Amino acid sequence: MILFLGLDNAGKTTLLHRLVQHHPTQYPTSEELSIGKIKFKAFDLGGHQIARRVWKDYYAKVDAVVYLVDAYDKERFAESKKELDALLSDEALADVPFLILGNKIDIPYGASEDELRYHFCLTGITTGKGKVNLVDSNVRTFEVFMCSIVRKMGYGDGFEWVSQYIK
Numbered sequence: 001m002i003l004f005l006g007l008d009n010a011g012k013t014t015l016l017h018r019l020v021q022h023h024p025t026q027y028p029t030s031e032e033l034s035i036g037k038i039k040f041k042a043f044d045l046g047g048h049q050i051a052r053r054v055w056k057d058y059y060a061k062v063d064a065v066v067y068l069v070d071a072y073d074k075e076r077f078a079e080s081k082k083e084l085d086a087l088l089s090d091e092a093l094a095d096v097p098f099l100i101l102g103n104k105i106d107i108p109y110g111a112s113e114d115e116l117r118y119h120f121c122l123t124g125i126t127t128g129k130g131k132v133n134l135v136d137s138n139v140r141t142f143e144v145f146m147c148s149i150v151r152k153m154g155y156g157d158g159f160e161w162v163s164q165y166i167k
């Protein structure tokens with residue numbers, strides 16, 4: 001199971017709809033997804049403050065977290081970072097790979113990848129893009145990819161990256 005998390009308005013539902021547009025809808029908030037050869041159920045959880053309380057009810061069965069950030073909404077970076085940090089430090093998610101998507105790069109004056117990394121304190125500490133062999137290492141599996149879901153850009157690379165760490 002893959003969880004789509006992030007603040008309200010980050011783009012989770014838009015992403016889910018993009019990924020499954022050729023498949024029939026099963027439930028309003030969960031969809032069958034294929035990443036490579038693996039089939040998954042993806043859950044899009046609401047991002048507004050009250051909805052965030054149920055995120056933890058899903059942690060036990062999760063194979064990967066896709067955490068969306070609105071790269072244009074710099075005013076909410078601190079709030080988003082707080083939620084992400086809480087997820088990354090949660091024992092229940094300690095072995096779960098995180099794909100962090102900086103979304104909406106189609107809007108001018110949004111944060112660049114470097115800026116986003118800076119504000120989220122993710123400079124120089126993420127896993128590395130491409131194929132990084134993490135067997136026998138205690139390195140946290142997480143990486144940042146910038147994307148525009150509406151322009152269908154960037155998130156494919158991110159999913160390809162995260163899929164190699166899904167057991």
Ligand SMILES: Nc1nc2c(ncn2[C@@H]2O[C@H](COP(=O)(O)OP(=O)(O)OP(=O)(O)O)[C@@H](O)[C@H]2O)c(=O)[nH]1
Pocket residue numbers: 006007008009010011012013014015045046047048068103104105106107147148149150151
């Ligand atoms: N410009 C731009 N807008 C986007 C992009 N992705 C999503 N949006 C817009 O952002 C708004 C919020 O997107 P949603 O997918 O509803 O956000 P969400 O994360 O599901 O929000 P909650 O359900 O409230 O938690 C919508 O108006 C989308 O059209 C993008 O890549 N670029």
Ligand SMILES: [Mg+2]
Pocket residue numbers: 012013014044045046047
């Ligand atoms: Mg939504």
